[in-house]
Amino acid sequence: MDLGGIRISNRPEASTEPDVAQIASLYTSVRALTRELCAPLSDADATIQSMLDASPAKWHLAHTTWFFETFVLRDHVPGYRIYDPDWPFLFNSYYEAEGARLARAARGLLSRPSLAQVIDYREAVDAALLVALGQLAPDVLAIVELGCHHEQQHQELLLTDILHAFAQNPLQCEIWQRDANPSMPAAKKAGWLPMYEGLAEVGCDTGNGLGFAFDCEGPRHQALLHPHQLADRTVTNAEWLAFMADGGYDDARLWLSDGWAWRNSEAVRAPMYWQESDGEWTSYSLSGGRPIDLDAPVCHVSFFEADAFATWAGARLPTEFEWEASAATHDPLAGNLLDAGGDIRPRGAGDAPAFFGNVWEWTGSAYRPYPGFRAADGAIGEYNGKFMNSQFVLRGGSCATPRGHVRASYRNFFYPHQRWQFMGLRLARDCA
Numbered sequence: 209m210d211l212g213g214i215r216i217s218n219r220p221e222a223s224t225e226p227d228v229a230q231i232a233s234l235y236t237s238v239r240a241l242t243r244e245l246c247a248p249l250s251d252a253d254a255t256i257q258s259m260l261d262a263s264p265a266k267w268h269l270a271h272t273t274w275f276f277e278t279f280v281l282r283d284h285v286p287g288y289r290i291y292d293p294d295w296p297f298l299f300n301s302y303y304e305a306e307g308a309r310l311a312r313a314a315r316g317l318l319s320r321p322s323l324a325q326v327i328d329y330r331e332a333v334d335a336a337l338l339v340a341l342g343q344l345a346p347d348v349l350a351i352v353e354l355g356c357h358h359e360q361q362h363q364e365l366l367l368t369d370i371l372h373a374f375a376q377n378p379l380q381c382e383i384w385q386r387d388a389n390p391s392m393p394a395a396k397k398a399g400w401l402p403m404y405e406g407l408a409e410v411g412c413d414t415g416n417g418l419g420f421a422f423d424c425e426g427p428r429h430q431a432l433l434h435p436h437q438l439a440d441r442t443v444t445n446a447e448w449l450a451f452m453a454d455g456g457y458d459d460a461r462l463w464l465s466d467g468w469a470w471r472n473s474e475a476v477r478a479p480m481y482w483q484e485s486d487g488e489w490t491s492y493s494l495s496g497g498r499p500i501d502l503d504a505p506v507c508h509v510s511f512f513e514a515d516a517f518a519t520w521a522g523a524r525l526p527t528e529f530e531w532e533a534s535a536a537t538h539d540p541l542a543g544n545l546l547d548a549g550g551d552i553r554p555r556g557a558g559d560a561p562a563f564f565g566n567v568w569e570w571t572g573s574a575y576r577p578y579p580g581f582r583a584a585d586g587a588i589g590e591y592n593g594k595f596m597n598s599q600f601v602l603r604g605g606s607c608a609t610p611r612g613h614v615r616a617s618y619r620n621f622f623y624p625h626q627r628w629q630f631m632g633l634r635l636a637r638d639c640a
Contacts, residue, residue, distance in 0.1 A: 231352055232341055238356045239334055241610065242269065242363055243327070248383050249370070251323040257316025258376050261628060262369035267299065267315045269366075270326045272359040273333045274299040278306065279588065280355065281333065284348045285340045291329055295321070305587035351588070357420055358591075360610045364629075367494070367552060367608040372628045375481055375492045382496040384552060395444045395503040395556050401534060403639050405435040408533040411578055412617045424592040425617040427580040431529040435639035438526055438534050442567060442634045443517065444556075446502035448509075449489070451517050452478060462519045467512030470625050480508035480627050493553045503556035505632045507567040511600050511624035514570040514633040526636035528573035528601040528619065535563035535604065535616040545611040552607050554630065565609070567632030568602035568620055575599040575621035599623050606630035 246254065246265055254266040263271075274296060281288045290296065298318060300309035310318075321329075337352070344352070374381050412421040413428035457477050460468050470476070478484070481492045482500070489500045509517075518524050543565025544555050554566040576596050583593030599621040605614035608630055622629065 228342055228349065231349055231356075232338060234356050235334075235337070235341075235352060238359050238363075238610075239330070242272065242359060242366070243330070245363060245366060249323070253370070253373075254323045255316065255319060256373040257313075258369070258373040259628075260313055261626060262372050263312075263315050263365070264318070265366055265370055266321075266323050266326050267318065268362045268369070269323075269330060270295070270299045270321075271301055272355075272362050273326075273330045275358055276337055276352070276355050277333050279351050280344070280348060281336055281340065284344060284351075285336070288336065288340075291332055292321075295329070303587045303590050305590065353420060354588075354591075357422070357613065360613045363546070363610055364606070364608045367546075368629050371481075371492075371494055374494070380492060380497040383494045385495065395441065395446070398447070399440045400437040400637070401440050403435055403437050404530070404533060405433055405639075407431070408433050408529060410529045410532050410617070419615070421615065421617060422592055422619075423584070424575075424577070424581070424596070424619055427578055429579050431533075433527075433530055433533060436526075436530055437637055437639060438530060439523075439635040441562070442505040442569060442632050444502065445500050445504055445506050447521075448479065448506040448517065449500070449502070451520055454520070456516060456520050459520075462516040464512060464515055466624070467510075467516060470510070470512055474625075476510075476513070479506060479513070482508075493551075495551045495553070501554075501556065505554045505556075505567045507554050507606075507630045507632045508627050509570075509631055509633065510627040511570050511622075513627070514631075515572070517633065518635055521635055523635040523637045525570055525572040525633060528571040528603060530636060531563075531569065531571055531603045531634070532616050538563040538616070540564050540605075540615045541611060543605070544607045545605055545614075546608050547611055554607050554632070563603075563616075564605050564614055566607055567604075567630050568606050568609075569604045569632060569634045571601045571603060573601045575601050575619065595621065602629075602631060 246269060249265055251266075254269070255264050257264045257267075277291065278296065278300075282290060296306065297308060298310050300306045301312075303309075341349075341352070370383065374383060407430045409428060410431045411428040412425045456462060457471065463471060478489070479491075483490050483492070483497075490497050491500055515525060541564075543562040545565040546552065577593065581593070583589040584591075600623075602620040602622065603618065605618070606629070622631070
């Protein structure tokens with residue numbers, strides 16, 4: 209079913225009624241997880257905005273609620289009254305069709321409304337939406353489903369934004385408890401998957417029975433893949449330390465021009481959150497500081513860093529279609545993904561090949577529309593399409609991605625200098 213850029217394909221035909229109970233269950237579980245992730249935070253914790261790319265936890269809680277209130281309750285439930293007429297200005301993100309909004313850089317100045325007031329807002333909208341759910345038309349239920357996946361995206365952003373905020377605190381605070389047994393399996397020796405070439409079917413099409421997907425994942429089409437191999441695991445911290453020891457951050461020959469300029473202007477010498485003391489490297493996580501786990505995937509590296517490492521290694525980054533063709537036979541529920549709380553960090557995978565979880569994997573592909581892509585009319589059409597410039601695609605999900613949220617066709621995208629997400633890489637190479 210194509211609902212103006214929102215794709216619902218877990219129902220075989222457009223005439224099939226959506227499963228209201230299933231959507232209600234999804235909505236309830238997603239909303240509960242967001243609250244659980246924010247449970248350790250004080251009002252002050254939830255108000256911090258540590259950089260322009262990040263948003264306060266309180267804003268995430270309110271914005272995801274604004275989405276349901278605006279595009280479902282306001283637009284499709286007769287008689288619904290906006291919870292507070294001043295709040296849409298505060299909690300709209302980038303929807304030009306919804307009018308004026310608070311500047312992104314000012315979100316951290318919102319000491320009011322309080323965290324408690326935002327939680328009351330969430331509860332009021334939840335109650336109204338669950339009452340209305342059985343009376344909503346199929347196309348509106350599709351917006352509810354989209355809103356649930358939108359909130360799952362914000363769950364990951366919320367975690368990475370909290371991580372960045374607390375990383376600025378010299379106390380190295382532990383927000384979530386550490387694992388009782390922190391030992392992880394050693395990384396296997398890096399190898400290469402079998403050579404792959406030919407026409408590959410990539411992306412998603414309506415009615416394929418694979419479940420929800422965002423509009424930017426389609427239409428499904430063919431991509432010609434030249435002979436290549438992908439590494440059978442992601443790059444580890446030990447391998448990144450070797451790159452650093454060999455002068456990787458100081459050799460301009462390894463870097464793209466914009467990357468070298470960024471490295472110099474930002475004085476980048478290591479992945480984000482790494483710190484060196486007396487020759488030993490540590491990193492900060494939501495469970496506090498700890499020594500670098502040599503067998504874990506390297507993370508919090510930019511596209512520029514990933515590309516430089518690949519050049520140093522005599523390889524390259526995979527294209528997004530090379531990645532998707534190899535990942536298509538792997539289980540999206542496998543791997544180190546977010547379940548709830550706990551020690552949220554990348555972990556060594558041992559001998560198990562994994563394409564999902566741990567770290568988002570940079571590809572060498574620009575985030576651009578697929579052949580035949582068309583953004584929806586109205587505000588919902590602003591969800592993905594207008595960002596299809598100047599960004600690169602990442603695949604596979606991370607340790608902060610909710611389990612069940614990713615799939616082989618899922619396209620994440622960020623600017624090449626950004627690295628506060630759980631971003632890593634897998635190498636690729638051409639075959640003669």
